[in-house]
Amino acid sequence: MTVTLKKDDFYFLHEIGCGSFSTVYCCSRKLTDKRCAIKCVLKRQIIRERKTEQIYREKAAMVLLSTDGNLHPFIVQLMSTFQDTDMLYFVMTLAEKKDVKHLLKKHLKFSVDNTKFIISELTEALSHIHKLKVCHRDVKPENLLLTASGHILLSDFGCAKIIGAPEPPNNIDPKARRRASFVGTAEYVTPEILNGLDTEYSVDFWAMGICLFQFLVGKTPFNDISEYLIFQRVMTLLFDFPPTFQDPLAKTLIQQVIVVDVKERLGSEFKGGYQVVKEHPYFAEVNWETLPNQTSPILSLMN
Structure with a gap:
């Protein structure tokens, strides 16, 4: 959670799944070629659907579970978050075999x-x-x-x-x-x-x-x-x-x-x-x- 990233640091390879206000992509970091999942949340949509608190709680829980000493092999890790004018981005562990x-x-x-x-x-x-x-x-x-x-x-x-x-x-x-x-x-x-x-x-x-x-x-x-x-x-x-x-x-x-x-x-x-x-x-x-x-x-x- 110490590295500050931006959208241009990643290749967006393909869509994994989508919901009413977010889409998850399989991505590759340009610097390392390491793959990850990025959840992209549309700001205006979470305001329209009144999901702002949900996003705040999601981030708080994932930050807590992704800090040193709290990591667990059976829980998705949040590696970074960032935003731009339109979107919020959650960079997370990629699960290779669906669900x-x-x-x-x-x-x-x-x-x-x-x-x-x-x-x-x-x-x-x-x-x-x-x-x-x-x-x-x-x-x-x-x-x-x-x-x-x-x-x-x-x-x-x-x-x-x-x-x-x-x-x-x-x-x-x-x-x-x-x-x-x-x-x-x-x-x-x-x-x-x-x-x-x-x-x-x-x-x-x-x-x-x-x-x-x-x-x-x-x-x-x-x-x-x-x-x-x-x-x-x-x-x-x-x-x-x-x-x-x-x-x-x-x-x-x-x-x-x-x-x-x-x-x-x-x-x-x-x-x-x-x-x-x-x-x-x-x-x-x-x-x-x-x-x-x-x-x-x-x-x-x-x-």
């Missing part, structure tokens, strides 16, 4: 072992950011990028919040805070988000439980034909495990993190936070220390 959503679309669902590997790396990434008081608030397969070695990178901190930190100042759009009360993605959000209540770290473990179910079953537990019906299912915890569900320990973990009452939800501050999640029997055989250096079992799915 878990793309992989899941190709294979429909994952084996018990492959699922455990991905969920273990996600849990380790969430534990790290929670330790630094960062709540992601938009955990889902498309935000789990894949490296060439088959490990995940937790990405897209656009909904993230540093717990306990004051809201960033916003003199551009005073109505933005009210509009930004809903965060996340329909099939992965918690009841408290839908009710407009304060959130804490366990929203990420709820979403992790949704992903765990989805990887093993091939669809999310609250899947329905409209957002309204999805939200009704979330609020009433209306879902079932199929008779063919293969992993009993995964089932118990899902049942303990997909819980309406935050005080009873595994991973919440009331239940001991991330450490208790990592101590769940589902992870009994996981070596957290060596996980980043293990040969990824999902490499065969990526080729």
